[in-house]
Amino acid sequence: MATLSVAVILAENARRRPDRTALVEGDLRLTFAEVWRRALAQAGALAELGVRPGDRVALMAPNTAEFPQAYYAIAAAGGVVVPVHLLLSPPEVEHVLTDSGATLLLCHPAQAETGTAVARAAGVRVVTLGAEFERLAAAAEPLPSYVTRDADDPAVVFYTSGTTGVPKGAVLSHFNLVMNATVNAFDANDVRPDDIALGALPLFHAFGQTVSLNSTWRAGATLVLLPRFDAARAIELMVREKVDTFHGVPTMYVALIAAAADADELPDLRVCVSGGASLPVAVLERFEEVFGTRIYEGYGLSETSPTATVNQPVFGTRPGTIGHPLWGVDVEIARAEAEDRVELLPPGELGEVVVRGHNVFSGYLGRPEATAEALVDGWFRTGDLGTKDAEGFLRIVDRKKDVIIRGGYNVYPREVEEVLMRHPGVAQAAVIGLPDDLHGEEVCAVVVPAPDAAVDAAGITEWSRRHLGRHKYPRRVEFTDALPLGPSMKVLKRELRARYAPR
Incomplete structure (x- = not known):
């Protein structure tokens, strides 16, 4: 044993x-x-x-x-x-x-x-x-x-955000978590003992806990805590403490870009990692331009400890992708419709992302049926749709459950969101499908306008029409001050669907 x-x-x-x-918080060292x-x-x-x-x-x-x-x-x-x-x-x-x-x-x-x-x-x-x-x-x-x-005993039980109803407890073992911290620190990105990382991601969430806390300490590096994320304060703190490593979700990167304009000095960052939700390429490019450093985008779930893939220097990086699987982990694309078995697809085909390796959880606490649905033929079925190209780069297209079917054609919200984020008047965007008598579902964009931008729904629809296929562009545009975020900083699309559904 x-x-x-x-x-x-x-x-x-x-x-x-x-x-x-090891640890810095305010004046405490x-x-x-x-x-x-x-x-x-x-x-x-x-x-x-x-x-x-x-x-x-x-x-x-x-x-x-x-x-x-x-x-x-x-x-x-x-x-x-x-x-x-x-x-x-x-x-x-x-x-x-x-x-x-x-x-x-x-x-x-x-x-x-x-x-x-x-x-x-x-x-x-x-x-x-x-x-x-x-x-x-x-x-x-x-x-x-x-x-x-x-090694296989439970160490942590993470309650998943419950995009599908009641939150379930994902049981992770000591082996899962120690291995994920180790390969994050030593195989994925170049983490060094003299690094200083900002702990701005919530530590109660898998991303912050494994990547910011456990991986930083696995490398023997310093963690500087920021109890509540505020972009201007984060920049000041990073400059003051000589932070060179930042881990964040896309909303944090958007906020840092905006706050950089008013900052006296910017931190000298060496490693930046993004995860938790898809990072729009427009945001990645703008951040790299403003801060002069590369973002390594990755992907994972509570059930995978959480890191499954990340852009890694050893393979080269590619914006808009989630890179390659971690050391010792396999990530493949399987036929999404075949739910009782895992049928792997060749490169380039769209299907469900499946994961196997040392990072895959033991199961859902007290829920054998849910565990059996998720763990099939030795693989964990993520519920995310993606592709893997001939060079092994993985790309997430969308959640299986978020795909919009308009007039019989599949529309992937992520693709529409990427285009909307390039509109100068758009700060944030979430795309959802709403019931429609004629097409089955209609594409709706929920937009947070950029500060001082004069945008209207017709203008955004027209702009999208020029950049997207006829079945993809949003016929309906709604404006809001803020998008509803779940505990893991993902946009709660089910809330948006409920809010904007036809009465």
């Missing part, structure tokens, strides 16, 4: 680089030795609170130092981390607590009101991070080391 724990990522740094700065010492003290407190190996502990906190500290304390105690999205409503938080079978909630003071009320309803004990947890840790006997776990 091979043993492994996510806790070794921090433990080994404390052994190899004890005096290296902690070395790897200090973070690990605190984690073992907190793990001792968790053991005294009755947390046993395999017990699930919910963690509800923003990007403050308390998050990574508690995360590694739970791992060191042998517990399973259940991160709670901070954008969830109280009933959704209650679902996460009850569905996961969490025995304890570690809650940041900023979330204490919601957390305490919901935990009480769910019959789960709450400990507040900060003063209360510190007091318990000071009174407890620290663990001498981390509790060993089987």
